[in-house]
Amino acid sequence: KNEVEQSPQNLTAQEGEFITINCSYSVGISALHWLQQHPGGGIVSLFMLSSGKKKHGRLIATINIQEKHSSLHITASHPRDSAVYICAVSGYGGSQGNLIFGKGTKLSVKP
C-alpha cells in the first residue's frame, strides 16, 4: 500500500463544475503539498498545508491532521485547469526534501 493515496486517478469534468480531489496518507507529516503538473511542463506548487484550510483564487485546500486526509477543491472549473494534480507529504525525520508523492490525479475539464 502506498503511503500517499490519491483519488480519483482520472477525472473528467464539464467547465463550471466544482471539483474535489482527495489525498490520504499513512505517515506522520510535517506538511502536505498540493502540486500541479501540466503536460510537458514542470511542477508548480499550489499549496503547502500543515493545518486547516488555504484559499487561492478558485482553489481551496483543506487538511484534517487527525484523519490524515486532505482535499483540493476547484470552484468554477475551466479547461485551463486541466493538468495532473499531485499530493505530496514531507514526513518527520529523514531529509526535508524527501517528499512522498501520490501518483497524481489527471484532471480534464471540457468546455
Added chain:
Amino acid sequence: EAGVAQSPRYKIIEKRQSVAFWCNPISGHATLYWYQQILGQGPKLLIQFQNNGVVDDSQLPKDRFSAERLKGVDSTLKIQPAKLEDSAVYLCASSPRGALSGNTIYFGEGSWLTVV
C-alpha cells in the same frame, strides 16, 4: 523573481552514452533537490543538497549517477552510462531551507530524457 532554470529541456541518447543536466535554483535558496519522475509515477528524490553539502543521496544509483553543487549555487546531474530505464523527467527544485512548514519547494520545468 526568476524561477528554477533547467537545461537542456529535452535529450535523446543511446544506451551506454552519458548525459548531463544543469540546474540553477532560485537566488538565495540554500536547498536544492534532484528528482526523477518516470512516466505515470510520482517524482522520486535522487539527491538533496544543503548549500554545497549532500543531505540525502540514499536513492541515487551511485554506480551510474553523480551530482555536484560545488559552489552551493547551480548543480549538475550526470548519468554515465545511461540505461533504458533511466528514461524519465529529471526535475530540479529549490527551497529556502527545506520542505518544512513555511518552506515551499519551487520546481523547474524538468529535463526530459529518452534513452534508446
